[in-house]
Amino acid sequence: MHLKKFLVICLVLLLSVSLLAGCGQKAQQPQQSQSNSQPSGSNQSGSQDKxxxxxxxxxxxxxxxxxxxxxxxxxxxxxxxxxxxxxxxxxxxxxxxxxxxxxxxxxxxxxxxxxxxxxxxxxxxxxxxxxxxxxxxxxxxxxxxxxxxxxxxxxxxxxxxxxxxxxxxxAGVRSVYNSKRPIKTLDDMKGLKLRVPESPIYIDMMFAFGATGTPMAVGEMYTALQTHVIDGAENAPIFYNSQKHYEVSKYFSYTNHIMTxxxxxxxxxxxxxxxxxxxxxxxxxxxxxxxxxxxxxxxxENKTIEELKAKGVEFNEVDTTPFKEAAKKVWEKYQDKLGKDLIQQIVDTK
Missing domain, CATH: 3.40.190.170 (Bacterial extracellular solute-binding protein, family 7)
Known part of the structure; x- marks a missing residue:
């Protein structure tokens, strides 16, 4: 008899706990549903985040x-x-x-x-x-x-x-700058090791000019110039100034070879x-x-050049005629790959 009463009490307790737990879950459900219904990227006030x-x-x-x-x-x-x-x-x-x-x-x-x-x-x-x-x-x-x-x-x-x-x-007109000498003729390019972007055309162009083109990331250039891993590089005056390359490479020659x-x-x-x-x-x-x-x-651009002159940079003009003649080898190498028609369209643009 006592055993029956004990089992009944246990059963009643278990049912009570289950009902309480169920009520607790139901009470939480609307809050959970509300949370899930908020759009991704919104803030607590419901307005869109930036x-x-x-x-x-x-x-x-x-x-x-x-x-x-x-x-x-x-x-x-x-x-x-x-x-x-x-x-x-x-x-x-x-x-x-x-x-x-x-x-x-x-x-x-x-x-x-x-x-x-x-x-x-x-x-x-x-x-x-x-x-x-x-x-x-x-x-x-x-x-x-x-x-x-x-x-x-x-x-x-x-x-x-x-x-x-x-x-x-x-991005300006790109020209050669280096720490060894001014470039006045095509012969002055011979033997120079110049940083270029990672591009076959730039490497082939430097070869056509008589120099060696060395691909290198922008962030590595200053140290490479300072330690003479390279003799110079090529870029526009504004880039040359903003990267402080004038501190380690004072000869800037207007080869004006690329405008890209x-x-x-x-x-x-x-x-x-x-x-x-x-x-x-x-x-x-x-x-x-x-x-x-x-x-x-x-x-x-003009302001930068005047500032660079005041910092001791030596600018010099270049006879670009032989450079343009040498560049024809690069055009011939790439014209089939890039498309003769596209090249001609650019040339014919007035």
Whole structure:
């Protein structure tokens, strides 16, 4: 009898515990459901979080391209009423240019800037922009970029490799600088070991000029110049100044061999996730940043040269006729690969 009463009491206790536990679970369910119903990326108040865009480059903070990125960031914030925040990372903080291009293709980086030279590893035909002396002057350069050739590159070719072309920046006219001697004739190039971007065209160009082209990342250049691992390099005066290469390489010679654009890029994977109004803002702010950068570059170029002269840099003019003649060998080597018709279209642009 006592055993029956004991079993009944135990059964009643078990049922009571189960009912209490069930009530507790039901009380929690609405709160859990509410949490799961919140959209991804929203904050506790229910409003959308900012869209964060990280934008990387290898260049210094005071470079015109970096200043254009800050302009782009400001315009993106204005055009989206503060919904988008662009964070700028100069000085190779997010890796070298190839790293950033690959990151954008994978969707792990939202934005970055690349030379056409680096992009040629992903889209070989863009090497046409690197052919020495293909552009007659800056006016010709801009007409090609803003015309059908440049726009086809931005809006048709780049998306096929997972990138969105946002802007085409002026990167100046590239010339040779070194620590050994001024370059006045083609013969003065003989024996020089000069840093070049990682591009077969640049290497072949230096060979045609009688020098040796050595590929090297931007971040390694100053030390290599300082320790005479290389004799010099080639780039525009603004780059030469912003990287402080004048401290270790004082002869700047106007060979003016290449005028090539740099391109501001966005990951297509990231771009495709953006609302339509933000996509439109990206392209609008990009076009405005492009115009801002080009004016900034031209205004700064002459000023920079005067500052460099005051710092002891020796500038000298060069007879480029024999350089252009030597460059024909490079054109002949690459014309079939890049397309004779495309090269001719650039040359014929008026």
């Amino acid at each position: 869209i964060i865009i990280k934008l990387g480059d290898v260049l210094a903070e005071d470079h015109p391209h970096t200043q254009a990125y800050h302009f782009f960031a400001k315009r993106m914030s204005e055009l989206t009423n503060g919904k988008v925040e662009v964070q700028v990372f100069p000085n190779s903080q997010l890796g070298n240019q190839r790293d950033m291009v690959e990151g954008m293709q994978m969707g792990t980086l939202q934005m970055g800037k690349s030379m056409m030279t680096v992009l040629s590893g992903f889209l070989p035909e863009v090497q046409v922009f690197d052919l020495p002396y293909i552009f007659r002057d800056r006016d010709h350069f801009y007409k090609v970029l803003d015309g059908p050739i440049g726009q086809s590159f931005l809006h048709e070719k780049l998306p096929k490799i997972g990138l969105i072309g946002v802007a085409l920046f002026d 654009p740099d391109v501001l890029l966005m990951s297509k994977k990231f771009y495709d996730t953006l609302p339509k109004d933000v996509q439109e803002a990206v392209l609008k702010a990009g076009l405005e940043a492009q115009q801002y950068e080009r004016k900034l570059w031209q205004d700064l």
